[in-house]
Amino acid sequence: MNSRRDFLQKAGISTLAISLPFSEALSAIHLEREDKVLRVAIMGLGSYGTRVAEAMKDCKRAKLVGVISGTPSKIEAWQQKYGIPAKNCYNYENYHLIKDNPDIDAVYVITPNSLHKPHSIGVAKAGKHVICEKPMALNAEEGREMIAACKAAGVHLLVGYRMHFEAKTLEVVKMQRAGEFGKTLFFQGLSGFMIGDPTQWRLNRDLAGGGSMMDIGVYSINGARYMLGEEPIWVTAQEVKTDPVKFKQGVDETITFQMGFPSGAVASCLSTYSMNNLDKFFLNGTKGFAEMQPSTGYGPIQAKTNKGPIEADHVTHQTTQMDEMAAIILDGKKPIIPVDGEEGLKDLVIVDAIYEAVRTGARISLI
Structure with a gap:
C-alpha cells in the first residue's frame, strides 16, 4: 500500500485519489493531465x-x-x-x-x-x-x-510543422513505415504560389533570409524526409529568375532541387513564388504509390494511394497542432513525426546546402 501511495503522490494526485482503487486512481492521473491547458x-x-x-x-x-x-x-x-x-x-x-x-x-x-x-x-x-x-x-x-x-x-x-499532425499525412507515413508501398524509390514535391505585394517582408532579404525556399520550399524538404522516412545525403539545385525587379538579389523566385538518400531513393522538388497550382507530393515504391494534392495547404488535404482514397475528417490544422503541442509540453507525448528544434535544424542544414548548390553548381554532400 505504501508503494501505491508513494507512486500517486509523486504523480501529483490528491489525497482523494489516493483513497480510490488503484485502477481508478490511474484514471484520475489521466484526467488530471487531460485537464491541464x-x-x-x-x-x-x-x-x-x-x-x-x-x-x-x-x-x-x-x-x-x-x-x-x-x-x-x-x-x-x-x-x-x-x-x-x-x-x-x-x-x-x-x-x-x-x-x-x-x-x-x-x-x-x-x-x-x-x-x-x-x-x-x-x-x-x-x-x-x-x-x-x-x-x-x-x-x-x-x-x-x-x-x-x-x-x-x-x-x-x-x-x-502543422502537417506533422494532419490525419491523411500521418496515414501515408504509417503506410510507408509499414512497408505497404514496398521499397520507396522516388519522391516529388511541388511547392509554390504566385506571391502578391512586392513590398511585403517575405520579399525582403534582410527579414526573410531568402525567397520562396525560406517559405514554401521548406514543405517539400520536410515532406521528402517524412514521406521517405530517411535523411538525404546529398543535394543539387538550380535557380531560375524571370523577374529580377520583384525578386532582388538574394531573394529566390524559383529553385528546383534534388536530394539523394542512403537507400538509393531520390527526390525531385520545386519551390517557387511565380506559379500557382503547385501543392503536390508524390511517393512511389515497388509495391504502390501515394499522391497528395493539395498536400500542405490549409485544407482539406486530398490523398490517395494505389489502394484508393484516404478518408479522414478535416480539422483545422492549427487547432490540431496546438492541442498536440500542448500534449508534448504538458504530458511528454512523443509525436509520430518530431516537431522539436532538432527536426527544424535538419531542414535548415538542407536549406543551407541548397543555396550552396545554387551558388556553386556543385553537388553538396550532407554527410
Missing part, C-alpha cells in the same frame, strides 16, 4: 498569427492568453476580440517581463524569419516554452544557437 501568448499579430488565434478557439488543451506586438492598435483589437487581459499584453521592448507572469506557459513566435532567433532566445531566457514558426531560423548556425539556448533554459523548443 497550455496557456499561450502569440508574438506577431499578422495574418498567420490571426489564423492561429482563430484556430485555437476550438482547442481543448491550448488557450490563447496573451499577445506580444509592436503595434498598439493590434494589441487593443486582440484584447477586445479574444478577451486578453492587459497584464498579458507586451511589446517587443518589454516582452522579457513575461518571466514574472505565471499565467503564460509558452510563446508562439510568428514574426519574420530574421527575428525568430532573437525572439525565441528571448522567450527561452524568460523561462517560457518556445513554439517557433517555420523555418526555425535563417540558417543552421542560428538554429543551433536556438536549440542551445532552450536547453540551457530548460524549456521546450517546438517548430510549427
Whole structure:
C-alpha cells in the first residue's frame, strides 16, 4: 500500500485519489493531465498569427492568453476580440517581463524569419516554452544557437510543422513505415504560389533570409524526409529568375532541387513564388504509390494511394497542432513525426546546402 501511495503522490494526485482503487486512481492521473491547458501568448499579430488565434478557439488543451506586438492598435483589437487581459499584453521592448507572469506557459513566435532567433532566445531566457514558426531560423548556425539556448533554459523548443499532425499525412507515413508501398524509390514535391505585394517582408532579404525556399520550399524538404522516412545525403539545385525587379538579389523566385538518400531513393522538388497550382507530393515504391494534392495547404488535404482514397475528417490544422503541442509540453507525448528544434535544424542544414548548390553548381554532400 505504501508503494501505491508513494507512486500517486509523486504523480501529483490528491489525497482523494489516493483513497480510490488503484485502477481508478490511474484514471484520475489521466484526467488530471487531460485537464491541464497550455496557456499561450502569440508574438506577431499578422495574418498567420490571426489564423492561429482563430484556430485555437476550438482547442481543448491550448488557450490563447496573451499577445506580444509592436503595434498598439493590434494589441487593443486582440484584447477586445479574444478577451486578453492587459497584464498579458507586451511589446517587443518589454516582452522579457513575461518571466514574472505565471499565467503564460509558452510563446508562439510568428514574426519574420530574421527575428525568430532573437525572439525565441528571448522567450527561452524568460523561462517560457518556445513554439517557433517555420523555418526555425535563417540558417543552421542560428538554429543551433536556438536549440542551445532552450536547453540551457530548460524549456521546450517546438517548430510549427502543422502537417506533422494532419490525419491523411500521418496515414501515408504509417503506410510507408509499414512497408505497404514496398521499397520507396522516388519522391516529388511541388511547392509554390504566385506571391502578391512586392513590398511585403517575405520579399525582403534582410527579414526573410531568402525567397520562396525560406517559405514554401521548406514543405517539400520536410515532406521528402517524412514521406521517405530517411535523411538525404546529398543535394543539387538550380535557380531560375524571370523577374529580377520583384525578386532582388538574394531573394529566390524559383529553385528546383534534388536530394539523394542512403537507400538509393531520390527526390525531385520545386519551390517557387511565380506559379500557382503547385501543392503536390508524390511517393512511389515497388509495391504502390501515394499522391497528395493539395498536400500542405490549409485544407482539406486530398490523398490517395494505389489502394484508393484516404478518408479522414478535416480539422483545422492549427487547432490540431496546438492541442498536440500542448500534449508534448504538458504530458511528454512523443509525436509520430518530431516537431522539436532538432527536426527544424535538419531542414535548415538542407536549406543551407541548397543555396550552396545554387551558388556553386556543385553537388553538396550532407554527410
